Amino acid sequence: MNNNKRIKILKIFQLNNKFPLTELYFNSNFQLLISVMLSAQATDKNVNKVTKKLYNYIKEPKDILLMGINTLRTYIKSVGLYNIKSSNIIKTCHILINKHHGKIPNSRKQLEMLPGVGRKTANVILNTIFKKKTIAVDTHVFRVCNRTKFVIGSNVKEIEYKLIKVVPDNFKLNFHNWFLLHGRYICQAKWPKCNICNINMYCEYHKKK
Known part of the structure; x- marks a missing residue:
């Protein structure tokens, strides 16, 4: 995937969920x-x-x-x-x-x-907590990145290193939660909901299908 597509995807996520939050419960x-x-x-x-x-x-x-x-x-x-x-x-x-x-x-x-x-x-x-521009890669982020071709990697560390290089700093703070939530509710492992996916026009998964 080229950088132009990546930026468009990130801007869509930002437009729809400017401040994504973890769904884990905590007070401190x-x-x-x-x-x-x-x-x-x-x-x-x-x-x-x-x-x-x-x-x-x-x-x-x-x-x-x-x-x-x-x-x-x-x-x-x-x-x-x-x-x-x-x-x-x-x-x-x-x-x-x-x-x-x-x-x-x-x-x-x-x-x-x-x-x-x-x-x-x-x-x-x-x-x-510390608002550092790190990107955590879990199973959801790993799957969405590989499936959409946002970046491709064989393990989570490879995906993380590639993301750090291609994701602009102004998107890094929210990247993990955007991709995690997308993977959890839309780009699911067995049955991705491509028909209601808001980044479908830029995703490269349909080419494989």
Whole structure:
């Protein structure tokens, strides 16, 4: 896909949803970190069911430690991989308190040193909390980019690096949420809704079909 088409697609997303927001429920930076950690291999819908109850009791890392791992497990049990996630959350809270005064670090290196925080999670935090021009690539973003031919790559890191090069800075802040939401509700994995897609005229998927 050429840059002219890419810009037109981005402008359509911007026109229709100027300030796209994550669908994860949270009320603080720390809660967003926990929500993103819980969302690995889980749907936002299921994570939100858990966190809307959990966040009545936790606002900051010390609240998790006071709660303890066993109680935490009972809250997040309906989310996949809850044993490893609860362990990672407890370890992360210890690091946040001991090394960062209970605050979320604003560097990729420090974020990725937190147990359970990978590159995608770090990008979401840097982008959402600190307004850095990073682009998180999850399964939805990966699929939409490859299917539309916005950029093509064999893995999420390759897609991310290509996006950083071709997406203008003024679109980077919202790119992840635009493509995630489009992939979740329109450009779905099994049955893409091409008939109601608002970027259909620039998408190159129909050529393959």
